[in-house]
Amino acid sequence: MNFDFSDEQKQMRDEARKFLSEKCPPKAVREVLDGKAAYDKALWKGLAEMGFLGVAIPEKFGGAGAGHLELCVIAEEMGRALAPVPFSSTVYLAAEAILIAGSDAQKQKWLPKIASGEAIGTLALFEGKGNPSPKAIKLTANGGALNGVKKPVPDGAIADFAVVAARTGSSGRDSDISLFIVDLKATGVEVKSLTNIDPTRGQAEITFKDTKVEPLGAAGEGWGVITQVLDRAAVLMAFEQVGGADRALEMGRDYALDRIAFGRPIGSFQAVKHMLADMYVSATLARSNCYYGAWALSTNAGELPEAAAAARISATQAFQHCAKNNIQVHGGMGFTWEFDCHMYYRRANAVALGLGSLSYWEDALIDRMRKKNAA
Amino acid sequence: MNFDDTPQEAAFRAEAKAWIAANAPKQYEDELRKASLGRVQLKGANILEVAKAWQKKKAEAGWACLHWPKEYGGRGATPIERVIWQQEEGPFGRLSAMFIIGHGMCGPTMMAFAGEEQKRKYLPPLASGEKIWCQLFSEPAGGSDVAGLRTRAEKDGDEWVINGQKIWTSGAHYSDYGILLTRTDPTVPKHKGLTMFFLDMKSPGVEVRPIKQASGASDFNEVYFTDVRIPDSQRLGNVNDGWNVSLTTLMNERMSIGAGVATGFPELFDFCSSLMLEDGPAIENRAMRSKLANWAVKASGLKYTSMRAISALSRGERPGPENSIGKLVAGSMIQDVAAYALDLQGAAGALNGPEDAEVAGKFQAMLLRAPGTRVEGGTDEIMRNIIAERVLGLPGDIRVDKDVPFNKIPTKGRA
Numbered sequence A: 001m002n003f004d005f006s007d008e009q010k011q012m013r014d015e016a017r018k019f020l021s022e023k024c025p026p027k028a029v030r031e032v033l034d035g036k037a038a039y040d041k042a043l044w045k046g047l048a049e050m051g052f053l054g055v056a057i058p059e060k061f062g063g064a065g066a067g068h069l070e071l072c073v074i075a076e077e078m079g080r081a082l083a084p085v086p087f088s089s090t091v092y093l094a095a096e097a098i099l100i101a102g103s104d105a106q107k108q109k110w111l112p113k114i115a116s117g118e119a120i121g122t123l124a125l126f127e128g129k130g131n132p133s134p135k136a137i138k139l140t141a142n143g144g145a146l147n148g149v150k151k152p153v154p155d156g157a158i159a160d161f162a163v164v165a166a167r168t169g170s171s172g173r174d175s176d177i178s179l180f181i182v183d184l185k186a187t188g189v190e191v192k193s194l195t196n197i198d199p200t201r202g203q204a205e206i207t208f209k210d211t212k213v214e215p216l217g218a219a220g221e222g223w224g225v226i227t228q229v230l231d232r233a234a235v236l237m238a239f240e241q242v243g244g245a246d247r248a249l250e251m252g253r254d255y256a257l258d259r260i261a262f263g264r265p266i267g268s269f270q271a272v273k274h275m276l277a278d279m280y281v282s283a284t285l286a287r288s289n290c291y292y293g294a295w296a297l298s299t300n301a302g303e304l305p306e307a308a309a310a311a312r313i314s315a316t317q318a319f320q321h322c323a324k325n326n327i328q329v330h331g332g333m334g335f336t337w338e339f340d341c342h343m344y345y346r347r348a349n350a351v352a353l354g355l356g357s358l359s360y361w362e363d364a365l366i367d368r369m370r371k372k373n374a375a
Numbered sequence B: 001m002n003f004d005d006t007p008q009e010a011a012f013r014a015e016a017k018a019w020i021a022a023n024a025p026k027q028y029e030d031e032l033r034k035a036s037l038g039r040v041q042l043k044g045a046n047i048l049e050v051a052k053a054w055q056k057k058k059a060e061a062g063w064a065c066l067h068w069p070k071e072y073g074g075r076g077a078t079p080i081e082r083v084i085w086q087q088e089e090g091p092f093g094r095l096s097a098m099f100i101i102g103h104g105m106c107g108p109t110m111m112a113f114a115g116e117e118q119k120r121k122y123l124p125p126l127a128s129g130e131k132i133w134c135q136l137f138s139e140p141a142g143g144s145d146v147a148g149l150r151t152r153a154e155k156d157g158d159e160w161v162i163n164g165q166k167i168w169t170s171g172a173h174y175s176d177y178g179i180l181l182t183r184t185d186p187t188v189p190k191h192k193g194l195t196m197f198f199l200d201m202k203s204p205g206v207e208v209r210p211i212k213q214a215s216g217a218s219d220f221n222e223v224y225f226t227d228v229r230i231p232d233s234q235r236l237g238n239v240n241d242g243w244n245v246s247l248t249t250l251m252n253e254r255m256s257i258g259a260g261v262a263t264g265f266p267e268l269f270d271f272c273s274s275l276m277l278e279d280g281p282a283i284e285n286r287a288m289r290s291k292l293a294n295w296a297v298k299a300s301g302l303k304y305t306s307m308r309a310i311s312a313l314s315r316g317e318r319p320g321p322e323n324s325i326g327k328l329v330a331g332s333m334i335q336d337v338a339a340y341a342l343d344l345q346g347a348a349g350a351l352n353g354p355e356d357a358e359v360a361g362k363f364q365a366m367l368l369r370a371p372g373t374r375v376e377g378g379t380d381e382i383m384r385n386i387i388a389e390r391v392l393g394l395p396g397d398i399r400v401d402k403d404v405p406f407n408k409i410p411t412k413g414r415a
């Protein structure tokens, strides 16, 4: 058994960490946070040059062809650094949807552009409140034209194209849903930026009016693809969350060693020590669940749906837990705009929602465990 | 990243599997499989005898104490082979409970500090389960604060004379030998005046009094020493160096990374899957699913944490303090899981007569045993200290008594 990343993969993680610590210091994250830019363009370009955007895209479609384990280690570093770029929407959502359902021609058209950083993509799934569900999709695609509103769409305001989930039937079954690729510069597309809890990852509302579309995958098979994309993205996002959790823990630990109160470092007070120990425990459990998810993702194992849900739940909990207690360890300083704690707190709570809430994944996990037990 | 055995590991696993299939006491398999924390019993059989017989059989065929050297009753196996064995032994491993302290802690301490002749004499019967050992550390005055113990050892010629009291000693009532930590110099700071021995539990002056536990069972004891004489040749390590010797013992606890700790989750999941409530199957209830999911990811998190540790072991790395999280997480989890399973049964959850014992009785046994899990081998608080200090590098607790001679440390009623 080798339930760990290989030396080469760890080396790639180190490389990504080094790159991000140089090109994406907290100062760079703040540029986007403060609204000075929609995303960090220089970083995006750098990520493309490093080959990180196409790491799981096959070579024949312009990627590095390394694989999903490699993408996991990079995802962890993106989360650690709070990279303010449309990485998750483009790489975990759009690229994965095209990899799963795209024709050769579509792959040839979009994947090289994703790998090179030329095209930003996203998935337009949600239509207001609620969790992923075929029933929640009202936007229609009839005769090759799209009509309806999607919101929130992650990175929608800066995306060049979107994979859109639309209703193409009225049977009341999952087969009513089909997927389309839409060029967001096309006529009949209106994009509005929305403010949100974590400005370093933008959200948008996109209105489609008789927009011309191109089908992605077979008609009526959209929901199956969405489920697969969400499962894969859940594992990848969970690595981002674990990266963020680890960094929040580290910040808390460092501050606890540094700050003196009552004549001793606050890290010598047991209440603080135990809080940090519990942060370590939750981050460790999440990391282990993530490794299982990574294994299932990279081998396309039948366990993926269950593993993805477990990774997602555990990483969501860990990131939220570490981010909130990091502020507590920092005291009043932690509550200031100036300290970086709130950036992790925002991100932890933003990414907890983007792929379906905790309760959605809890429900999914138990369903999947039941199916496995029944089989 | 994979779950596959290397060719050597696969060969070892196949050999273990075949031997277990041919030799394990299969008549108890079902009962052992169904046993959960706090509830390993065999109907119509004395578990101590069944356990000893299985251990003896393993020892004769070279499957006991796998990682010990052959000359001391082991097999010289690698740590990873030991884990593979545990995985294959499965429910039969539950028969090892009474050997754990001897094999996991006393044996390694003997190996590190006893003379060669003693090792050859005492270790093989310990490995084979013929002799059972216990660990006599905790005292009323020294539990978490082990070094606060008061049991005195005074030199008298070639012998030491022991007076005092131990408490919470697991298995003392059926143990043949014990390792014993004593105070030999009360005039120096507490960690500096301790000495370790091993002794025959049948020695004159040793009195074992079983303690009835919260669970109703009696697995641990008080042990009283009145003028017990131990030959100096049974001293382990140097005089007044007992603290270092005991650290070896405590560190060895960590080496026994299991194939999984009990969390109560599989039992709860099975129960919830079949339970019908007034408004339909329990598992279709939203609130319940949320609770289940939360425990599910803790249980899987622990499982995959131990797989990561096993992978590190197979690369030849030694387990570190990060492996303390299993007991810490599982202890409170099993307590919560069991309470929830009882809650689901409403008023009937309180019953545990023969008809109700299968469900309520099982979770009640877990509930009543779990507090012990959170205390034994280091309390939750001590575990958190270990993680904070040794993994995260935070400062140690302030120890006001560290440099004070032991007999000058204020105690209750004497301050």
Ligand SMILES: Cc1cc2nc3c(=O)[nH]c(=O)nc-3n(C[C@H](O)[C@H](O)[C@H](O)COP(=O)(O)OP(=O)(O)OC[C@H]3O[C@@H](n4cnc5c(N)ncnc54)[C@H](O)[C@@H]3O)c2cc1C
Residues within 6 Å of the ligand: A270, B101, B134, B135, B136, B137, B138, B139, B140, B142, B143, B144, B145, B167, B168, B169, B170, B171, B220, B371, B372, B373, B375, B376, B377, B378, B379, B380, B381, B382, B397
């Ligand atoms: C089932 C069981 C089996 C056992 N078997 C054995 C055995 O075989 N041999 C043996 O020698 N011992 C054995 N023990 C004893 C066990 O090791 C001790 O009970 C344990 O170390 C705690 O010590 P204590 O009971 O004195 O509690 P105390 O040390 O009095 O602790 C009481 C409370 O204070 C807290 N506390 C203490 N110190 C600190 C600190 N520094 N920081 C924060 N909180 C603190 C504890 O966490 C706990 O909540 C066993 C115990 C149990 C429950």
